[in-house]
Amino acid sequence: MIKVLSLLMLCMCIKADNGKCEEVTSTCAVVTCGTHSSSGLPGRDGRDGKEGPNGEKGDKGLQGSRGIQGPPGKIGPPGVKGEMGSVGEKGDPGRSASSEVEVVKGQVKALEGQLHLLQENFNKYNKILLFHGGKKSGEKIVVTNGQEETFENAQKTCREAGGKLATPKNAAENIAVQEILQTKGDTAKSYLGISDIQVEGIFKYLGGEKISFTNWNLGEPNNSKDKEDCVEIQDNGKWNDIPCSLLRLVICEF
Known part of the structure; x- marks a missing residue:
């Protein structure tokens, strides 16, 4: 009987480090007196204890896979306008289609003159041979x-x-x-x-x-x-x- 009372008292009060007792009746199982019987129902889970100290820093984990490319950023401000370059040399004047035709005509005329001169020399050469x-x-x-x-x-x-x-x-x-x-x-x-x-x-x-x-x-x-x-x-x-x-x-x- 004495043992049963002692157990009940223990369930009702647990002495803490500061000398006060905290009620824990909600965490103790009901103890019945009397003759030995079969095991009772399990008690409810107790309250969470105090947060313990931080653990030691673990090793660096493996690098994860590359994420999806993010959206493009905002368009930056326009660049500074460069200085104007120096003026290049003036090119040769172009030729019109009519001037090109005139050039070709001049070349043909010059060739005709050369051909005529060759013909004259050939005829002269023939006359010399015959002479x-x-x-x-x-x-x-x-x-x-x-x-x-x-x-x-x-x-x-x-x-x-x-x-x-x-x-x-x-x-x-x-x-x-x-x-x-x-x-x-x-x-x-x-x-x-x-x-x-x-x-x-x-x-x-x-x-x-x-x-x-x-x-x-x-x-x-x-x-x-x-x-x-x-x-x-x-x-x-x-x-x-x-x-x-x-x-x-x-x-x-x-």
């Missing part, structure tokens, strides 16, 4: 320097003069070469710009084309002694194949 014994046939002029050369040297002489060995491509041109030979004597002969050096029996012009006109002597070409690869024209206008090493009168065409 010195040259012969004209169509657009060609044939002339001799009076020297005798081998086939190779005769080619070189004509090439350096701006022409090439006489190469008749029709009867009129052949006669023009013949007339020059007749002024040099009965035995005068000249190389033509024709040979079968590349392929035996196939005579071609120096440019490589097959010949389109011939005036062979009877029985020619015969390639005598298998050494006749070049062609000469005689004072009678007939052709004959001969060795390329013989000396013949140089006649060039321009």
Whole structure:
């Protein structure tokens, strides 16, 4: 009995540090006296205690994910107006469409003048060639320097003069070469710009084309002694194949 009363008193008053008692009856369970019985109902939760002291500062946590970009800020004030730059140099005056046409006309007129001058010089050159014994046939002029050369040297002489060995491509041109030979004597002969050096029996012009006109002597070409690869024209206008090493009168065409 005494023990039961003591327990009731303990539940009614708990001595605090300041010597006062605080009622805690609402936190104590009801104790029944009497014989031992089964356990009673659980009591209610007690009041929260006093706030304890702050704990120690914890370690820095992991960096969180980047947040959503915020809205744009307000437009800033306008910048200060810069100083005006220095004035540039004055450009060339432009040309109108009509002035461009006039320039082109002037250039065309100048070219026409140059062309006319070239034509005059060409005609004068032709007259000089004819004056010195040259012969004209169509657009060609044939002339001799009076020297005798081998086939190779005769080619070189004509090439350096701006022409090439006489190469008749029709009867009129052949006669023009013949007339020059007749002024040099009965035995005068000249190389033509024709040979079968590349392929035996196939005579071609120096440019490589097959010949389109011939005036062979009877029985020619015969390639005598298998050494006749070049062609000469005689004072009678007939052709004959001969060795390329013989000396013949140089006649060039321009």
